[in-house]
Amino acid sequence: MRVRLKGLNSVKKKLADGTTKTFYYAWKGGPSLPGKPGEPEFIAAYNAAVARKIEPPRGVLLSILQGFQATTLWDDLAPRTRRDYVGLIKVIEKDFGDFPLSALADRRTRDIFMNWRDKRAKASRRQADYSWQVLARILSWAHGRGLVIANPCEKGGRVYRGSRAEFVWTDADEAAFLASAPKHLHLALILALWTGQRQGDLLRLAWTQYDGKVIRLQQGKTGARVQVPVGAPLKAALDADRGKAGLILLNSDKEPWTADGFRSSWRKACAAAGIVGVTFNDLRGTAVTRLAIAGCTEAEIATITGHSLRDVRSILDAHYLNRDPALGESAIRKLEKRTNSPNQASN
Known part of the structure; x- marks a missing residue:
């Protein structure tokens, strides 16, 4: 006979190897339970947790x-x-x-x-x-x-x-990192710059989510589903290893990264390359900025990065665009092309 355990909570989580596992808790926010429902160890742990629980x-x-x-x-x-x-x-x-x-x-x-x-x-x-x-x-x-x-x-x-207002990766930062950092970190940089996704989502990205043209993922923080067309530089980097199984980003031992392990390796690589003042998280804002410089609309940027339109506007207005000199240069060049001034006519 199957016994129904009151308040039992289950959560499905995607593991580093791409598989999905169900974790059980005595109640929402309660202690985790070993094994599976119906097993003696599971029942014993559940009963012990409930016995310790004090109703407020x-x-x-x-x-x-x-x-x-x-x-x-x-x-x-x-x-x-x-x-x-x-x-x-x-x-x-x-x-x-x-x-x-x-x-x-x-x-x-x-x-x-x-x-x-x-x-x-x-x-x-x-x-x-x-x-x-x-x-x-x-x-x-x-x-x-x-x-x-x-x-x-x-x-x-x-x-x-x-504020991270001034903390945007420059082209020089990118070049210095690629020239100095270990090869197994190069793809992480390119992925971040060409997709605008968070570190956690990129570390969980599997080869099955890339079909040669687009990357499909569900963001862990917001649950938003994103489909990112793959640009030529990223495609070249991915296609060099396409066909492999498991996760795309691996450490030097060809094993999935832990979050702490990746952060530690990334900090050391940046220090060795002489890159200061910017972090991996700043690559997400940098991607937004580069898309804007390329002439993308807020809606186009949001479609790629998974931001809301309001968040894209906030990033562009308050944190990045007003600090990037390339935007001013781009604006003036566009104005020159659209303006027929007397000075231009006389030259």
Whole structure:
């Protein structure tokens, strides 16, 4: 007889070798379970987890934090986002799990939460903002459901003011990297510049996703499905090894990269090439900039990189285009071609 385990949560994940595996958890955000449903070890681990679980008392923030993880909003988050949220929710639970919901309407509560964010900002301003964002989103959900009467984290602003505005890879950076870096890192650079995709998505990219003309992938962060036509330089690099199985990007041992291993190797290669001030993540913005310089519209850029139109516009307006001298040069050359001035006529 098959026993139905209440609250059991399963998540399918794509492994580094391209295969898919199902992971089981006692509940959403709960501990992972070994084996498969029905196996004695699995049942024992589930029962132990449930026995340790303490139902949160009503009227405290912990009940809202756990309630959010049982919603369709939670289910719709990308797997990577859910993992990030779980870590931050655990931090919030530790600091405010027993915070009374009735106190959320007190004007002093906003100051309490802001002081908490300021304290976390001492270690990392980005993480402090992310924690605030998660708490604000959960409270917004609870407020919309009528579970709380106020959201003290609404419109809290940010403490991180960093910008990658000037951090765009130049042609000289690209040439220096290709001249100095190990061969197994060259394809990663070309892929990033010609697709505008994130590091994680490129490290998971398999040969089956390339048909000789386009690359098809689903972005891990947003879930957006992207189809990128392959330009000539990228096609030449890919076709040299096309026909292989498994993942496209491999380390020097011909094994799939780990995220930490790739970042470490990339930093060392950049240092050896004399490249400073730019990271692999900056290649995504660099791709946006180069597409714009080539005359692509915002819609065309978004189709390739998977950004929303609003995000493309934001990148072009605030972070890259106003800093790239090549754009000014391109603009003036276009103006010259369209202008019949007296000076031009006399020359």
